[in-house]
Amino acid sequence: MREPVLSYKDIRVSFATEFGDVDAVKGVSFDVMPGEVVAVVGESGSGKSVTSSTAMGLLPENATVHGEVLLEGRSVLNMSTAERRRLRGADISMVFQEPMTALNPVLRVSDQLIEALQVHDVAFGAEALERSIELLERVGIPDARTRIRQYPHQFSGGQRQRIVIAMAIACGPKVIIADEPTTALDVTVQAEILDLLRELKEELNTGILLITHNMGVVADMADRVVVMLNGEVVETGPVTKILSHPEHPYTRRLLAAMPLLRAAGDPSLEPERVSVTERADASADGLAPNGTTNGFSGDGAAGAASVAPPALQAKDVALEYKFRRRATRVVHDLNFTVQPGEIMGLVGESGSGKSTVAKAVLGLLDVAEGELRVRGMNMPALPSKERKTLKREIGVVFQDPAASLDPRFPIGDIITEPMVVHKEGDKNSRMARARELLDAVRLPSSVLNRYPHELSGGQRQRISIARALTLNPTLLIADEPTSALDVSVQAAVLDLFSELQQHYGFACLFVSHDLAVVDALAHKVMVMQNGRTVEQGTTDQVLRHAKESYTQQLLAAAPVPDPEVQARRRTERQRLLAALA
Amino acid sequence: MSSQTPPIPPEDVLSAAEAEDAKLASAHRSYSQGQLVRRRFFAHKPAVVSMAVLVFIIIISVTSIGFSGQGTGWWSKSFLATGITVDGGRPTMFNDGFLGDHPFGQDSIGRDYFAMVMRGIQQSLVVAIGVAFASTFLGVLVGALAGYFRGWIEAVLMRVTDVVIVVPLLALAAVFGAYAQNLPGGTLTLALFIGLATWTGTARLVRAEILSLREKDYVSAAVAMGAHPARIILKHMLPNSIGVIVVNATFAIAAAILLETTLSYLGFGVQPPETSLGSLIQNNQNAFTTRPWLFWFPGLFIIAIALSVNFIGDGLRDAIDPRQKRTGSSRPGWRTAFGLLGRATAEERAGTQVKELSGGPSQLQMPAGMSDHGPDFGHDPTDEKRDS
Numbered sequence: 001m002r003e004p005v006l007s008y009k010d011i012r013v014s015f016a017t018e019f020g021d022v023d024a025v026k027g028v029s030f031d032v033m034p035g036e037v038v039a040v041v042g043e044s045g046s047g048k049s050v051t052s053s054t055a056m057g058l059l060p061e062n063a064t065v066h067g068e069v070l071l072e073g074r075s076v077l078n079m080s081t082a083e084r085r086r087l088r089g090a091d092i093s094m095v096f097q098e099p100m101t102a103l104n105p106v107l108r109v110s111d112q113l114i115e116a117l118q119v120h121d122v123a124f125g126a127e128a129l130e131r132s133i134e135l136l137e138r139v140g141i142p143d144a145r146t147r148i149r150q151y152p153h154q155f156s157g158g159q160r161q162r163i164v165i166a167m168a169i170a171c172g173p174k175v176i177i178a179d180e181p182t183t184a185l186d187v188t189v190q191a192e193i194l195d196l197l198r199e200l201k202e203e204l205n206t207g208i209l210l211i212t213h214n215m216g217v218v219a220d221m222a223d224r225v226v227v228m229l230n231g232e233v234v235e236t237g238p239v240t241k242i243l244s245h246p247e248h249p250y251t252r253r254l255l256a257a258m259p260l261l262r263a264a265g266d267p268s269l270e271p272e273r274v275s276v277t278e279r280a281d282a283s284a285d286g287l288a289p290n291g292t293t294n295g296f297s298g299d300g301a302a303g304a305a306s307v308a309p310p311a312l313q314a315k316d317v318a319l320e321y322k323f324r325r326r327a328t329r330v331v332h333d334l335n336f337t338v339q340p341g342e343i344m345g346l347v348g349e350s351g352s353g354k355s356t357v358a359k360a361v362l363g364l365l366d367v368a369e370g371e372l373r374v375r376g377m378n379m380p381a382l383p384s385k386e387r388k389t390l391k392r393e394i395g396v397v398f399q400d401p402a403a404s405l406d407p408r409f410p411i412g413d414i415i416t417e418p419m420v421v422h423k424e425g426d427k428n429s430r431m432a433r434a435r436e437l438l439d440a441v442r443l444p445s446s447v448l449n450r451y452p453h454e455l456s457g458g459q460r461q462r463i464s465i466a467r468a469l470t471l472n473p474t475l476l477i478a479d480e481p482t483s484a485l486d487v488s489v490q491a492a493v494l495d496l497f498s499e500l501q502q503h504y505g506f507a508c509l510f511v512s513h514d515l516a517v518v519d520a521l522a523h524k525v526m527v528m529q530n531g532r533t534v535e536q537g538t539t540d541q542v543l544r545h546a547k548e549s550y551t552q553q554l555l556a557a558a559p560v561p562d563p564e565v566q567a568r569r570r571t572e573r574q575r576l577l578a579a580l581a
Numbered sequence: 582m583s584s585q586t587p588p589i590p591p592e593d594v595l596s597a598a599e600a601e602d603a604k605l606a607s608a609h610r611s612y613s614q615g616q617l618v619r620r621r622f623f624a625h626k627p628a629v630v631s632m633a634v635l636v637f638i639i640i641i642s643v644t645s646i647g648f649s650g651q652g653t654g655w656w657s658k659s660f661l662a663t664g665i666t667v668d669g670g671r672p673t674m675f676n677d678g679f680l681g682d683h684p685f686g687q688d689s690i691g692r693d694y695f696a697m698v699m700r701g702i703q704q705s706l707v708v709a710i711g712v713a714f715a716s717t718f719l720g721v722l723v724g725a726l727a728g729y730f731r732g733w734i735e736a737v738l739m740r741v742t743d744v745v746i747v748v749p750l751l752a753l754a755a756v757f758g759a760y761a762q763n764l765p766g767g768t769l770t771l772a773l774f775i776g777l778a779t780w781t782g783t784a785r786l787v788r789a790e791i792l793s794l795r796e797k798d799y800v801s802a803a804v805a806m807g808a809h810p811a812r813i814i815l816k817h818m819l820p821n822s823i824g825v826i827v828v829n830a831t832f833a834i835a836a837a838i839l840l841e842t843t844l845s846y847l848g849f850g851v852q853p854p855e856t857s858l859g860s861l862i863q864n865n866q867n868a869f870t871t872r873p874w875l876f877w878f879p880g881l882f883i884i885a886i887a888l889s890v891n892f893i894g895d896g897l898r899d900a901i902d903p904r905q906k907r908t909g910s911s912r913p914g915w916r917t918a919f920g921l922l923g924r925a926t927a928e929e930r931a932g933t934q935v936k937e938l939s940g941g942p943s944q945l946q947m948p949a950g951m952s953d954h955g956p957d958f959g960h961d962p963t964d965e966k967r968d969s
Contacts, residue, residue, distance in 0.1 A: 362805035391807035404798035408820040421808045443602075459602070467802070477805075 003072065004031035005207040006055060006092070006175045011067035013050050013059065013231075024050045026231040027067070032175060032207040039210045039222035039239070041254070043486035044457075047231040048211050052177050055092055055209075057084050072174065090120040093168040097180040099160035103152040109136075109163055110148040116170040135166040139196060157350070158189035162196065169200060175207045182217060186349035186513065187557040191573065194220050194559075213486060215258050216559025219243055219566040227251050239563050257491035258561050259516035261543065309376030311475045311507030312338040312361065317370035319353070319360050319531075329368070330356050331531040338524075340474060343501060343508040345522030345539065347515060347554070353531040354511045358479045361509060362396055363387065375474060392422050395468030395506070399480035401460035405452040411438075411463055412448035418470040437466040440503070441496060458489035462496065469504060476501075476508040482517060494520055515558055519543050527551050549580055621900035628896020631889035638886060642702035645695075660700040661854055664691035672874050685878045688865065697856055698878050704857040705838055705886070708772040708850075712837035715776025717830045720783025725814050727784070728791025739788070746781045751847075753778040754840060758849035768851055775840060783829050790822035824901035831894030835887045842883055858883050 013025040025047040032038045040048040053059050055069045055076055069076040071091055076084065096102040104112060113132035117123045123131045129148075136144035139162040141155075152160055161181065168176050178197065182190035198221060201208055210221055218225055218239065225242040227235040227250065235248040246252045319331035331353040338344045348354045359365040360372060367380040374390055382390060395418075398404040405414050415437055416430040425433065435445045441462040452460055461481060468476055481497070482490040498521055501508060512518050518525055519539060526536035527550065535548045546552050556573040560566050623629055646660060647653030664687070672686040672694075685694040727738040745753070757774040764770045794800055794817070803813050819826070838858075844850035845859030853860070858879040865875035 359801075362801070364801055364804060388807040391805065394805065396802055396805045398798035398802065400798055404802060406799040406803075406817050406821070417803070417808075418806045421803075421806050421812065456604075464802075 002033055004070075005034050005072055006209065007031040007070045008051060008054070009068040009070065011051055011054055011065070011069065013047070013054065013066075014064050015060075016062045016064070021064075024063075024231055028228070028231070028233050030226050030233065030236060032209050034174070034207050035201060035205040036224065037201060037208040037210055037222045038224045038226060039212060039218045040226045040228060041212060041215065041218055042228035043213060043254075043488060045230070046228040048228050049179055051228070052179065052209055052211055055175075055177065056088055056094060058094075086120070089116060089173070090171045091173055092175045092177060093171070093173040095161070095164055095168050095176060095178040095181045098184050099157055099164055100184070102164045103160055105152050108149055108151055109155075113148070113163075113167060113170060116167045120171045122171050131170075132166075135170055136163070138169075139163070139166045139200075140192075141166075158185055158192060161185060161189075161193055165193075165196065165200070169204060169206070172204065173206060175209060177209045177211070179211045180213070181210070183212070183214070187515075187559075188349065188553055190217070191220075191557040191559070191570075197221065214559070215243065215255060215487075215561030216566065219561045219563045220559045220570065227254070243561055243563055253488060255561060257488040259487075259491070259494070259514070259520050260560065261516040261519050261555065261558055263544065308340050310337045310373070311340045311342070311375060312336075312509060313371075313373040313376075314357075315371040315373070317357075317360070317372055318368045319356050319365060320368045321356075321365075327368070329531070331360075334370070334533060336526055336533075336536060338475070338507045338509060340507050341501075341505045342524060343510055343522045345518030345525040346509060346511045346528065347513065347518055347525060348528035348534075349513060349554075351530065352528040354513075354528050355479055356531075357528075358477050358509060358511050361475075361477055362394065363391065388422075392418065392471045393474045395471070395473040395476045397461070397464045397468050397476065397478045397481040399483050401457040401464065401484055404464050405460055405467075407452055410449050410451055411455075414452070414463060415467050415470055418467065422471065424471070433470060434466075437469060440469070440500060441466045456489075458485050458493055461485060461493055465493075465497065465500065469500065469506070472504065473506055476506045477511075478508060479511045480513065481510075483512070483514065490517070497521065515543060515554060527554070549576075552576060553580070618900045622896050625896035625899055627892045628899075631892035631896075634885060635889045635893065638702060638882065638889075639706065642699045642706070645699045648703075656696060656699070658693040658696045660692065660696040660856060662692065664693070666691045671872075686872070686874045688875060689868075694875065694878065697861060698858070698882060701856050701858040701861050701879055702882055702886070704768050704851055704855060705841055705859070705883075707768050708775070708841040708857065709834045709837040709886075709890075711769050711772025712776045712779060712840070713830045713833040715773045716780040716833055716837075717783055717826060718780075719776065720780035720829075721787050721819065721826060723780065723784040724787025724789075725791055725819060728788040729795065729810060729814050729818065735788075738784075742781050742784050745778070750778055750840070751843065754844055755847065755849040758844050762852055768855065768857075771851065772837075772841075775837065775844070779833065779837065779840070783826070783833070786825050786829055787822060790825050791818050794818045794821055824898070827901065828894050828898040831890055831897060835890040835894070838883065838887050838890070 007030070009029050011025055011028045012023070014021045014023045028047070028051050030038065030040075040052065042048045050059065050063075054065050054067075055071065057076070059065065065077060067077075071087065076087065079087065103109070110129060110132055113135060114128040117128040117131055122128070133144050133148055136148055141147060141159060141162055147155075152163070155163065165181075181197070182193050185193060194217065197208065200206065208221075210217070212218060222239045225235075225237065225239050226233055227242065227248065229250050235242060235246065235251050242251060243255065246255060314334045314336050317331065317334040318329055319334075320327040320329040322328075334357065336344065346354045346357060356365065360367055361374070361379075363379065371378045372380055375393060377386075377390060379387060379390055405411075409417070412431060412434050415434040419425050419430050419433065424430075431448070434448060438445050438447065443459060443462060443466075447455070447459075447463075452463070455463065464481070478497075482493050485493060494517065501521075510518065510522055522539050524537065525539050525542040527534040527542060527548070529550050534550050535542055535546065542551060543555065546555060553573075553576065556569065556576050560569065644654045645656040646658070651659045651661075666687050666689070667682065672684060683693050683695065685698055687694055688697070723738050723742060727735040754775050757777055758771060761771040761774040791814075800813060800817055803817055841850050841857060842859030842862065845857050846863040848863070851857040851860055853864075861879040862876060862883075865872070869876045
């Protein structure tokens, strides 16, 4: 029997807050063996990060910890501050979620790596520099000898995460705690980072404690899985058992809530999805009856009502950001059409320009070239008064539920704000509309007088959707609306979203990086890369019969929550990449 | 996956979304932001005590001699009436009954110093609040416009701000003060003019706040729904920067009291026969060695007012800014307010430093158990966290 490198024994953590003590972790025990990857999964608030931070002593000041954390038999919690400081980095090291903030932007990469080595007496001076270069080469930074002199901002996100990993392995730690190491990265980069972690683990025989919410990452990496819920372990076991034959109902629900990218011929692909235009027409007709506040009928649009113009149409659109009078073009030659009642998924990795397109449609960014037609009218060219009238046809849902609602507005005011801005209805009719919408997003009408901070992320996102629908828009812009949510919450919000879409019949530009989410919702998909369209077509065409190699790469990189399938996909992806190279 | 997973039996285990909804339905007590702020403010002991002190000072200064200062309150003496100097003008407090005839003594021409100090407090507070109001209004206006519109509006407004900043505050305030002397309205006019010199800090802070709020999604959402800039600034941005504004205004009050004191001391502030705490000190500076009470009483009140306003500002900042670090439910006490740490924390800090030296990088590392000689400081994890 091998000794565990890191073991948690009956960990209890409580936080003292204004409203009394909150128990975040209620007696959690598990071990990490050398060379083993233990994945701790759970949704936000499950205590997964808090539990693992007890080993590093990184909890905030108001936390009280009970229990024992043993690192190779030594109790970490009983150590003095200085002892524990020596432990950090040397025996336990950490890889953080956000590579942008994990490195100090004003120090060269060389300084930061050398610091890690010198602090723990591993190497000094020129020797430390040599070691650092070796480390960078080891984690796959090309041209390490010259690039080590550069600053963090000169590296891409994935490369920065590689540097963070290099710092983590600098002193040959026995355990690496990786807290959501790939959550902030694009799927293709995520796959590369996971490959790297896997290699390093085998080479160094390090135990890895992987904290994640992504079951696909778990299937890709983990040997054992610990499932946490509300500060307790609900299930633990080998990865194949947990993911293929989960026992606890919570684990099953978690797995069922994962949106899946369906392969061609999947039985769940309804035939209904194919007949998009038919349904779009039907819902376009159905728009007027339930549109109690749909006052958009004047200004010549009524004459063209027999042939409904596309809800959104882009013709040779180019977008640019201006900085000190120099324009950087970020989107080129964009052409697409969203018919009324149709959901178009806009997918791409960070920097592809997908959110920029959403901004331009919302009027937050000027269109540099081309036409952006909303209901047949070129919005950027309209005089400001008409543009304001047209804006009531557009609703918006943003990504971050914490930032998209004004913290000083009660929910009722938030939902009715579009009506106030467009001077519609009186106090009573506004409140009636707010109640109706709250009902539609399945929240009790008592939240009208509550404030956003009292609601959870998923609930706030539902409020965002309600606000977007207040004026019965014909077009909804959803910019990554579920990316910041937990899987089960995401599933609930997506269900609600498609239900509302069928009921209200709005067209939607759905921006997302998650192909599975787009697959679940969209009728059409457009893939973007570096500001250009790579591929567009129906969801089926693009996601199941992709023609372009970039789309294929994206599809191959998305991990699935089944260890065996994922292992197969991994080899397939490597073959694909080799073929492309 | 879905084909392999057996249907989930009805269970007491809720998904996160359902659990959240259940929690929302069961929560009955709802705190608004304002209520939360009030709760935190009233838990801040120094701020609450300071507020009591300030209110007490305001009440006695107003009720004692009345708004006019002519002895219309419970203190029958006017701050202008001269009289015979009794006992060299020595304070009669605690000597002749509780207050006596002249509790704070008399000045050289026999005016009652208590009435004068009370009048001084009134005038100083008028100046302070007037300055705070004027500078906050101007600063918020400039900062919000510059931050929201950017471009040339920002360039012009911020360059104007820079110009005001490079002129020494005291010189500017003195010029404005001298100018205000010829205008009607007395002290309040003076206060508004001084405000013209002190708005720059607020403008810069508000601009910075607005710049960060501009990037918030709820502001983007408001722009996208077609809201007018005035609505966005007034309804979304300023209420969300109210923390910065209010806190800055309280500190402006404290600064204005001291600025008025300085101006009066230099002779550019409140003009005789009107009086203020600053001019009382200026008039009686020569008497400091012989009749120190003429110096001490106004001085003490300046300190008391400035200190309590500062503490109130501290409390407001702690209450409004949720990012403020606070150790759980324990509130800032008097010791922390004055920058004094708990003895245990101090000892522990000293202890760890000693241990660090003995176990530093270049020295022999001691076995884990052996470096722990002295008192057992670092063992309780809660204790240890407090000093980081």
